[in-house]
Amino acid sequence: xxxxxxxxxxxxxxxxxxxxxxxxxxxxxxxxxxxxxxxxxxxxxxxxxxxxxxxxxxxxxxxxxxxxxxxxxxxxxxxxxxxxxxxxxxxxxxxxxxxxxxxxxxxxxxxxxxxxxxxxxxxxxxxxxxxxxxxxxxxxxxxxxxxxxxxxxxxxxxxxxxxxxxxxxxxxxxxxxxxxxxxxxxxxxxxxxxxxxxx
Numbered sequence: 001x002x003x004x005x006x007x008x009x010x011x012x013x014x015x016x017x018x019x020x021x022x023x024x025x026x027x028x029x030x031x032x033x034x035x036x037x038x039x040x041x042x043x044x045x046x047x048x049x050x051x052x053x054x055x056x057x058x059x060x061x062x063x064x065x066x067x068x069x070x071x072x073x074x075x076x077x078x079x080x081x082x083x084x085x086x087x088x089x090x091x092x093x094x095x096x097x098x099x100x101x102x103x104x105x106x107x108x109x110x111x112x113x114x115x116x117x118x119x120x121x122x123x124x125x126x127x128x129x130x131x132x133x134x135x136x137x138x139x140x141x142x143x144x145x146x147x148x149x150x151x152x153x154x155x156x157x158x159x160x161x162x163x164x165x166x167x168x169x170x171x172x173x174x175x176x177x178x179x180x181x182x183x184x185x186x187x188x189x190x191x192x193x194x195x196x197x198x199x
Contacts, residue, residue: 010191011083012176013071013164016046016056017190026073030066042067042168049091049171051138052193056091061168064096070165078104078162083177086144086161089193091171092117092135102163103146105156113149115142129153139173139193143181 013024027044042061049056061067072079086101098116105111115133122131129149133142147158166172173193184192 010176010178010188011081012174012191013079013081014057014069014172014175015190016173017054021046021057022069024073025069025071028066028068028070030061030063044069044168047171049173051091052173054173057172059166059168059170059172060093060095064098064167064169067168068165070163072163079160079164081161081177082159083161083179084145084147084158085178085181086146086164086175087178088142088144088166088175089139089173090135090142091139091173092137093169093171094137095169097135097170098167100163100165100167101144101146101161102165103150103161104159105150105154106159107156109154109156110162111150111154113144113146113153115144124153141193 014021029044030042042063044057044059044067046055047058048054059067059069088099096116096118098114100112100114102110102112110127112128114128114130116130117133117135119130119132122129146161150156150158161177164175166175174191176191
């Protein structure tokens with residue numbers, strides 16, 4: 001999708017305030033007979049978040065494995081994003097949550113990294129690494145150093161990101177890639193999460 005695009009600075013793949021925030025994503029919710037289907041327990045929708053006075057994307061389900069969004073939407077396509085830092089601005093809903101990033105390394109091997117708030121230990125297997133993630137209450141900025149994870153997990157170098165999948169349960173403000181870690185004062189205004197100042 002982005003392989004032939006000049007990539008530097010910031011590359012956003014989801015922004016909840018956009019006209020069509022899920023334009024680059026496919027959405028999966030439970031089918032009839034699956035957990036979460038009855039009573040519309042599971043959903044992916046745009047909602048208002050009172051804390052930040054903004055619309056966000058909400059993924060909620062009693063079974064996070066059958067409720068997710070994935071980018072790109074077509075299974076045979078890949079993102080082709082070479083920027084090594086993935087940043088997610090996510091709200092902790094105090095329920096199980098996970099996300100997965102699929103990357104290509106310099107040996108042309110596909111590696112997957114899955115982070116979740118219910119896993120206790122890190123497990124490195126030949127093609128997937130699963131790891132725990134601690135979320136603070138409320139809104140979180142997760143910075144995922146893909147180059148570092150590929151090097152530590154597999155001893156190879158990061159080439160590009162192929163796919164990003166976000167599972168329930170969370171709220172999303174923005175998902176983007178950067179070429180480096182930026183300080184708060186360097187971020188463009190639309191990439192910042194403005195939390196209310198407590199008095």
